[in-house]
Amino acid sequence: MPKIEVYRDALMRCIGRSMSDDELEELLPCAKAELDEPADAEGIMKIELNDTNRPDLWSTAGLARQLRTYLGGAVSDYPFFSRRGDPRDSADRRVVVDAALESIRPFLVGFAVTGRAIDEPMLKDIIQTQEKLTWNYGRKRKSISMGVYRTDLIEYPVLYRAVNPDTTTFQPLQSEEVMSMREMLSRHPKGVEFGAIVADFPRFPLLTDARGEVLSFPPVINSAHIGAVEVGDENLFIELTGIDMNSLLVTASIVACDLADTGFTILPVTVEYPYDTPYGRSLTAPYYFQERCSVELQEVQSLLGEGLSVGDVQAALERMGIAATVHDTTVTVDPPHVRNDFMHGVDVVEDVMIGRGMESFTPEMPRDFTVGRLSPVEAYSRRLKSVLVGAGFQEMIFNYLGSGRDYIERNYPESEWAEQYTRSIQIANPMSENYEFVRPSTIPSLLASEAVSGNAAYPHNMFEIGKIGLRDDRDVTGTGTFTALGMVSADTDAGFNEMNSYVSAILYYIGLDFELIEAEDGRFIPGRVAAVVPVGGGTEYGRFGELHPRVLEQWGIQMPMSAAEFLLERMMKDGR
Amino acid sequence: MPPMSFLADLKSLHPLEVKTLLTLSDGERFDVLYLSERLGFKAGQGNQAVSWLQSKGLLVEVERTTELLYERTELGAEYAQTGTPAQRVLDALRSQGPMTMPEIAAASGLPNRDVGSTYGRLSKEGSLSMGEGKRVEIARDGDPDAALTTLLARGDRAPLRGADLDPSELSVLQSVSKKRGAADAMFRVVERDHVLFELTAGGSSVRDELRSAGLTGEEIGQVTAEHLQRGSWKNASFRPYGVNAPTSRLIVGRRNAYCEYLDSVKDKLTSLGFEEFDGPLVETEFWNSDALFMPQFHSARDIHDVYYVKEPDHAREIEEPYLSNVAQTHENGWTTGSRGWGYAFDRDFTRRLILRSQGTVMSAKTLHTAKIPGKYFGVLRCFRYDQVDATHLSDFYQTEGIVLGEEVNLRNLLGLLRMFAEELAGATEVKYVPGYFPFTEPSVEVHIKHPVLGWFELGGSGIFRPEVTRPMGIDVPVLAWGLGIDRMALMHLGLNDLRDLFSGDLESVRLRRRAG
Incomplete structure (x- = not known):
């Protein structure tokens, strides 16, 4: 979720009135925003925005626009938008696109601004908006990147070209030297950060003006000359490139409306494509592309649980800055220029909710009667736990991720590692080797616990009922999650016989008839491990035995130990 | 005193x-x-x-003196049994006549070194002399170690006290005693305090x-x-006990305090009419995110946000008609009334196996088998791609649930949230604010004022989008909610580090109990 920094004064100026922090905090929820940190000595405060589909709120002007209309201010008019079949005049401001870009980074939209000198807070806000929009909404520049330039240095038409990265050179921003575009990928910090987006293409995107002067290498870095905007600049050219036209257009609209709200005049720019785009081969931006969205009044009423009138709905939407028309019982909205989050009628319902204010809805319990119950495995677990506690065992609970060393190598002889690894669920992209496997058994968790508990008074009788994960071809995922009961006992007289007594008692009280058969298991001393199977044979419920001193040595444990593990889903099938 | x-x-x-x-x-x-x-x-x-x-x-100590004790060593014990070297040399010469030194060693069973030193001592004392052919013979017979033999025998019962011995005995004893490293001496000298007390x-x-x-x-x-x-x-009479005397510690079998807290949450939810659901740790991208209408290009679905399973890496298939319904909903909205995300749904990617990253998965998965009306919940282990520290764990519990009903609505959602706030968290005040989740619309967060913790966000909720419910064959509204209970769990256990909830330290787990 994006967090933005805004000058408190600038925000209040944009809202059109000043208010206390308390008032602001009351108001911010209408933008799904929270005051994260109040203003510091420089007057900068931090605000967190929770809606990742509302990038129009991620700037001072954008946030203020929502707060202003919510307080009853008029919805601004933005006359500079082109519409389908109705482009605004862009004079000579043209961008020409090279056909080769269709397969690299196909779309570009742009516009220019003029009319006032940019000051320090404004420049800071533009840079922040650019970063938030391209990082959070533009998926780290993959789908949207943005460049701002000094129009005075540009001769139209601007050319969006695909060029040879090894022979094309220019001086990038934040660097003292001229280098090739290929070199920038490894030698310029922005190249290192964002180069991967284009690195695999034979040609890289490049923006130049009509004379061939470089504007930028989208989506990586501006040039040090045309691309270096400073305080005092009055005329700016802004472009966005990317792979999804609607995201680009709405982002361009957000930036344009923000600048218009700040007092700039917006000058449309026309982009000419040699290939088709969703909006034709010639596209003049800012461009209003949004489609109307409708919802039945009855749906608004039933979802919100309030008998709202058409007038109530319209008034609520107006507070949100949304114009709505009504035909019969259908409410139709024209989404604001800066929003593209109306996918379904329910999205309109939410704005009605916010527009009316949460406090206007009286909480009420659902009237339906339903029967509550625990899941069968949870109910069974609880029966087991009460028997285990009575037998003197301490319940433990552990994390489910760990290392191959802990889950496998410390427990089995080396000759069995490969087989055990094949049974286990490994993470392809672990954060560290300490969290690389889903545990295949509860016993390693209990042994890890014993290994750090040598100072606790003995005997140590511990159990856990928790999930384990194993490969399992019977499931379509090739994996299975099982509920396991793990038990260990560490004491001077711990051993096979003692654990046998515990197991017999527990299975008696849980009502499971069983037989013991000798098992082979590298974790235990040969001849001191038993499989617990249904009477007359069948899939084992689990096994127990006396842990091999080799295992204890691996864990640094110096007390004899026995262990048991059962799978509850198998026990429940036959138990009573 | x-x-x-x-x-x-x-x-x-x-x-x-x-x-x-x-x-x-x-x-x-x-x-x-x-x-x-x-x-x-x-x-x-x-x-x-x-x-x-x-x-x-x-009692008080009134006198303390240090006394010397002579403790017989193992060597001394051996000599007490077999005789001293001098006695054994003389015995051999008596029975076999004059012999060379090596012959004496063989006859007496003593090492050459001991025979040599014994000869040195006894010839000086005049008992032995060197005869013809380097043969040793007895010059004057008698037992040179009579006094020592008595002392060795007395040393069998208890260490000999220096104070109990006469000067001649003491001088014999001192010649065969050592203070430290006494392995080659017959007695070891030990200092011991002798203490006298009085009332x-x-x-x-x-x-x-x-x-x-x-x-x-x-x-x-x-x-x-x-x-x-x-x-x-x-x-007989009975000895009265001091009731405040310290008792010995009992090691008892016990539930884990964190598990008990989780149980109390489950019990509360079942008492409110919710039925528990449960599911696998390994999920497909389909159920984890696609079914929740999160677009496949969503930033929260990056490789750095979920754990991918290495092998197998894909499920064999996704159940129909859910796969097709969801795919079309993403692409163009299908029959849900939505315009969809407008991209080509990737049917390979959707089979990708990952570790469950959010509990809402099970809410979505429960939909197609859910009863209407129905209330469901789960306390589910989820995995998060985070560095483990005091506030982040690799895996942790999320508490999630749904309510299905012909007529459920936003006001019911608020009612439910208020009930959770009061019943589960003991909240004194409840505040609702609009929220954002990709799978609910409208979305609401509930903030509560807790008597100990103050204001915090208890949970997120909303009404499932039709893009989530319709593909599962559900046509009624579904309220969905998730609660953050870890902060309350920590408070109940008197902890402030999430890692301690899953602690393996037996002693601290044994001692833990509800703090409030």
Whole structure:
């Protein structure tokens, strides 16, 4: 979720009135925003925005626009938008696109601004908006990147070209030297950060003006000359490139409306494509592309649980800055220029909710009667736990991720590692080797616990009922999650016989008839491990035995130990 | 320490102490050995009684002298059995006549070195001389080690006290004793303190109180089966115990405090009419995110946000018609009334296996088998791509649920949230604010004022988007909610580090209990 920094004064100026922090905090929820940190000595405060589909709120002007209309201010008019079949005049401001870009980074939209000198807070806000929009909404520049330039240095038409990265050179921003575009990928910090987006293409995107002067290498870095905007600049050219036209257009609209709200005049720019785009081969931006969205009044009423009138709905939407028309019982909205989050009628319902204010809805319990119950495995677990506690065992609970060393190598002889690894669920992209496997058994968790508990008074009788994960071809995922009961006992007289007594008692009280058969298991001393199977044979419920001193040595444990593990889903099938 | 003067304090005296006090007269000086002789104390009991009484100020040390003890070594024990080297050399010569040194060694079983040194000593004393052909012969017969033999024999019972020996015995003993590293000597010299005690004034008065109370130290402590079988308790009295005496620790079987807290949450939810659901740790991208209408290019679905399973890496298939329904919903909205995300749904990617990253998965997965009306919940382990620290875990529990009903609505959602706030968290105030989740619209967050923790966000909720419910064949509204209960769990257990919830430290787990 994006967090933005805004000058408190600038925000209040944009809202059109000043208010206390308390008032602001009351108001911010209408933008799904929270005051994260109040203003510091420089007057900068931090605000967190929770809606990742509302990038129009991620700037001072954008946030203020929502707060202003919510307080009853008029919805601004933005006359500079082109519409389908109705482009605004862009004079000579043209961008020409090279056909080769269709397969690299196909779309570009742009516009220019003029009319006032940019000051320090404004420049800071533009840079922040650019970063938030391209990082959070533009998926780290993959789908949207943005460049701002000094129009005075540009001769139209601007050319969006695909060029040879090894022979094309220019001086990038934040660097003292001229280098090739290929070199920038490894030698310029922005190249290192964002180069991967284009690195695999034979040609890289490049923006130049009509004379061939470089504007930028989208989506990586501006040039040090045309691309270096400073305080005092009055005329700016802004472009966005990317792979999804609607995201680009709405982002361009957000930036344009923000600048218009700040007092700039917006000058449309026309982009000419040699290939088709969703909006034709010639596209003049800012461009209003949004489609109307409708919802039945009855749906608004039933979802919100309030008998709202058409007038109530319209008034609520107006507070949100949304114009709505009504035909019969259908409410139709024209989404604001800066929003593209109306996918379904329910999205309109939410704005009605916010527009009316949460406090206007009286909480009420659902009237339906339903029967509550625990899941069968949870109910069974609880029966087991009460028997285990009575037998003197301490319940433990552990994390489910760990290392191959802990889950496998410390427990089995080396000759069995490969087989055990094949049974286990490994993470392809672990954060560290300490969290690389889903545990295949509860016993390693209990042994890890014993290994750090040598100072606790003995005997140590511990159990856990928790999930384990194993490969399992019977499931379509090739994996299975099982509920396991793990038990260990560490004491001077711990051993096979003692654990046998515990197991017999527990299975008696849980009502499971069983037989013991000798098992082979590298974790235990040969001849001191038993499989617990249904009477007359069948899939084992689990096994127990006396842990091999080799295992204890691996864990640094110096007390004899026995262990048991059962799978509850198998026990429940036959138990009573 | 002031002398004890209350009967209550007499109860804190051990029978050994009682017997010791009662046997002593005022001003009588005694040592521990004396107690063993008088009272028949076993080894150690006298020392215990004296040290306890001393620490209570009832006995005082009045004299301490250091005495030398001569302890027979293993070598000494051997010589006591086989004779000293000198005795063995003489025995051999007596029985076999004059011999060379190697012959003596062979005959006596002594090493050459010992034969040589023994000859050196005895020839100096005039007992042996060197005869013809380097043969050793007896010059003057007799036992040169008679005194030593007696001492070796006496050393068998107990160490010899220097003070008990006459000067000639002492000089013999000193010639065969060493202080340290005495393996090649017959005796080891040990220094030992000999201590004399006497009753303090307090000790005398406690003794008198014992007498007047009629206590003997023979009162019954632990009642035994034998007392009951023989009826011997009938003529005896019972030793009163000090009720504040420290007790020994009991190691009991116990539930884990965190698990009990989770159980209390589950119990509360079932009491409110919710049925529990559960599911696998390994999920597909389909159920984890696609079914929740999160677009496949969503930034929260990056490789750095979820754990991918290495092998197998994909599920064999996704159940129909859910796969097709969801795919079309993403692409163009299908019949949900949505415009969809407008991209080509990737049917390979959707089979990708990952570790469940959010509990809402199970809410979505439960939909197509859910009863209407129905209420469901789960406390589910989820995995998060985070560095593990005090506030982040690799895996942790999320508490999630849904409510299905023909007529459920936003006001019911608020009602439900208020009930959770009051019943589960004991909230004193509840505040609702609009929220954002990709799978609910409208979305609401609930913030609560907790009596201890103050204001915090208890959970997120909303009404499932039709893009989530319709593909699962559900046409009624579905309220979905998730609660963050970890902060309350920490508070209940008196902890402030999430890692401690899953601690393997047995001692701290044993001691843990609800803090509030």
